[in-house]
Amino acid sequence: MNLKSTIIHESLKLFSLNGFSSTSMQDIISAAKTSKGGFYNHFSSKEDLFFQVLDEGRQIWREKNLYGIDEVKEPLDKIQKLLENYKNRYLIDTENFPGGCLFIMFAVELGDSHPHLSREVQKGFSGLKAMLKRLLDNGYPSTAAYNGISTDTVTEIIFNGMLGASVSYSLDKSYGALDTSINALIDYLDKLKKNQKQEED
Amino acid sequence: MNLKSTIIHESLKLFSLNGFSSTSMQDIISAAKTSKGGFYNHFSSKEDLFFQVLDEGRQIWREKNLYGIDEVKEPLDKIQKLLENYKNRYLIDTENFPGGCLFIMFAVELGDSHPHLSREVQKGFSGLKAMLKRLLDNGYPSTAAYNGISTDTVTEIIFNGMLGASVSYSLDKSYGALDTSINALIDYLDKLKKNQKQEED
DNA sequence: AAATCGAGACCGACCGGTCTGTTTCTTGTC
DNA sequence: GACAAGAAACAGACCGGTCGGTCTCGATTT
Numbered sequence: 001m002n003l004k005s006t007i008i009h010e011s012l013k014l015f016s017l018n019g020f021s022s023t024s025m026q027d028i029i030s031a032a033k034t035s036k037g038g039f040y041n042h043f044s045s046k047e048d049l050f051f052q053v054l055d056e057g058r059q060i061w062r063e064k065n066l067y068g069i070d071e072v073k074e075p076l077d078k079i080q081k082l083l084e085n086y087k088n089r090y091l092i093d094t095e096n097f098p099g100g101c102l103f104i105m106f107a108v109e110l111g112d113s114h115p116h117l118s119r120e121v122q123k124g125f126s127g128l129k130a131m132l133k134r135l136l137d138n139g140y141p142s143t144a145a146y147n148g149i150s151t152d153t154v155t156e157i158i159f160n161g162m163l164g165a166s167v168s169y170s171l172d173k174s175y176g177a178l179d180t181s182i183n184a185l186i187d188y189l190d191k192l193k194k195n196q197k198q199e200e201d
Numbered sequence: 202m203n204l205k206s207t208i209i210h211e212s213l214k215l216f217s218l219n220g221f222s223s224t225s226m227q228d229i230i231s232a233a234k235t236s237k238g239g240f241y242n243h244f245s246s247k248e249d250l251f252f253q254v255l256d257e258g259r260q261i262w263r264e265k266n267l268y269g270i271d272e273v274k275e276p277l278d279k280i281q282k283l284l285e286n287y288k289n290r291y292l293i294d295t296e297n298f299p300g301g302c303l304f305i306m307f308a309v310e311l312g313d314s315h316p317h318l319s320r321e322v323q324k325g326f327s328g329l330k331a332m333l334k335r336l337l338d339n340g341y342p343s344t345a346a347y348n349g350i351s352t353d354t355v356t357e358i359i360f361n362g363m364l365g366a367s368v369s370y371s372l373d374k375s376y377g378a379l380d381t382s383i384n385a386l387i388d389y390l391d392k393l394k395k396n397q398k399q400e401e402d
Numbered sequence: 403a404a405a406t407c408g409a410g411a412c413c414g415a416c417c418g419g420t421c422t423g424t425t426t427c428t429t430g431t432c
Numbered sequence: 433g434a435c436a437a438g439a440a441a442c443a444g445a446c447c448g449g450t451c452g453g454t455c456t457c458g459a460t461t462t
Contacts, residue, residue: 100309181361
């Protein structure tokens with residue numbers, strides 16, 4: 001583990017705990033057991049670090065949440081697998097994200113004050129939402145609304161459910177509530193599947 | 202409007218936009234068109250201001266979200282009214298909360314770094330969750346699980362849905378997505394009601 | 403005349419970032 | 433393999449600016 005990746009990983013934790021703005025260079029330097037010289041030899045600024053931490057965070061997000069998803073065939077089952085990963089592999093990962101989901105922290109704290117940073121964060125959320133929508137569209141036999149519930153609606157429910165669960169979890173760090181919330185989403189999805197089956201019969 | 206409440210209301214907006222930590226005394230003083238002397242004549246510290254802003258925020262939250270809820274009789278209809286208020290009166294209120302929900306901002310940014318502040322914020326969330334659960338319990342004929350879905354599960358779904366919708370909304374400020382998400386929650390609740398009716402018949 | 407209110411100079415601590423100096427590693431030459 | 437030369441990596445003093453908070457003092461009210 002070289003110094004650069006040590007700095008990135010320590011920053012990942014600190015940002016997840018205290019946010020970007022509230023984490024000082026001193027905090028980062030102390031956590032990575034280095035100095036100003038050591039830091040600025042690898043990063044041009046704190047913002048430069050931000051983008052590299054964001055990249056690393058995204059990679060970990062994908063590793064955790066998309067784990068084993070390729071082996072699943074049905075689009076709706078892929079979403080279920082994603083939700084299970086989100087609960088059992090991602091949010092639970094206090095090693096990388098001791099303070100909870102990094103992206104929600106960034107999105108909330110940087111929202112209006114640092115638009116050029118927050119824009120980059122938003123892309124991730126749009127990507128997730130688009131992925132959910134794509135899977136849902138593929139999972140339905142036709143693009144037409146089903147049972148009065150459009151895929152847009154289902155997308156929003158699941159997407160917001162994931163965000164809300166993450167905020168909830170970072171509030172009280174209770175795995176029980178997290179489990180309940182995500183299982184409820186899986187159940188919601190499951191009922192859609194069943195109803196769909198009925199229509200096909 | 203005296204200076205003290207001017208400071209509180211300007212701080213409310215600034216905290217909603219940029220958070221507590223990232224809002225400087227200078228920002229507050231400039232927004233309230235006063236000086237250090239003016240500020241510290243009414244508040245003992247920035248933390249003191251925090252608690253008074255939190256109180257004011259809560260009062261506004263109640264005014265907006267509980268509006269007309271007493272006129273509604275059925276517990277589940279009360280929740281529906283709450284959700285409608287949340288969407289049409291609360292999150293939309295850019296006058297008081299230009300950056301989105303103040304409490305989510307506080308909860309996320311203060312979470313692990315300022316536990317004694319965040320603890321006070323959490324109380325509000327616990328209160329909302331407890332209120333939802335109480336209404337749901339009262340809305341069901343018995344406390345027993347219904348159709349395999351416990352009131353705990355429904356509570357989590359609606360609670361997290363509200364949180365998620367708020368985060369979503371502060372991300373892209375799109376009323377359309379907000380409308381879709383909350384309507385989906387209302388729909389979810391409505392289906393529960395209908396199924397309940399069927400069981401009673 | 404006394405009390406309250408508000409303006410703003412001032413304080414030490416800390417912010418992100420620069421710069422200089424030292425140590426450590428890499429590379430070319432014999 | 434020995435060794436000098438250069439580059440790269442790192443430590444930490446230092447910089448101007450800003451942080452939250454204090455203090456003095458003039459203005460206003462009662």
